[in-house]
Amino acid sequence: MRQAGRNAGKIGPLDGFSAGPASRQASAQLTVATPGQGFSDITEAVAEFVARSEIRTGLVSVFCRHTSASLTIQENADPDVRVDLMTALDGFAPRHGQYVHGMEGPDDMPAHIRTMLTDSGLTVPIRDGRLALGTWQGIYLIEHRDRGHRREIVLHAVGA
Structure with a gap:
């Protein structure tokens, strides 16, 4: 009998493999003023x-408080x-x-449900x-409340 997941796909070579101790870390807080319900792109920050x-x-860890x-x-x-994602969230957790x-x-x-x-x-x-x-990826804060808020995002990076 075949095991589930076995031979499901081949893993290619490890590109850019590196190893070593994590010797540095940094942390900061980012405050985002949201305009109300919707997505705020925080990738650049x-x-x-x-x-x-x-x-x-x-x-890097990105945490919404x-x-x-x-x-x-x-x-x-x-x-x-x-827009479509907000519509889907409206369906999952109607106002x-x-x-x-x-x-x-x-x-x-x-x-709370959307979070x-x-x-x-x-x-x-x-x-x-x-x-x-x-x-095509960006990091977004999603405001789920109708009116704008000041949201705190904690950033923490660790590595070398």
């Missing part, structure tokens, strides 16, 4: 942080993708669902002192 850290090889906003890595070429929690308004509980569906933290590899994102 995270890339600037990585450049200033002087880490050539490692990882809120339960009604989240982070994602998503396509950065066609803005229609982000006026029958929620028990409503202390902070009708947009709060759907915001759970996306994520509060991301990790991105650093290669040659730059974010190792794909060609």
Whole structure:
């Protein structure tokens, strides 16, 4: 009997393999003023942080300190993708669902659900002192509330 996942695909050679101790780390906080529900591209700010850290090889952690906003890595070429993603999130967690929690308004509980569906933290590899994102990838803060907020993003890079 064949094992699940066995021979499912071939792994190519390890490109640019390196090893060594993590000898450097850096951290900072990024504040993002959101205009309300939608995507805010924070790729450039995270890339600037990585450049200033002087880490050539490692990882950067991006963490959103809120339960009604989240982070994602998503396509950065066609803005229609982000429109469609917001429409999909509206379907998963409609604004006026029958929620028990409503202390902070009708947009709060759907915001918590949307954060759970996306994520509060991301990790991105650093290669040659730059974010190792794909060609069409960007890092986005997603505001799930109707009105704008000031969101705190904690950045932490570790490597050499």
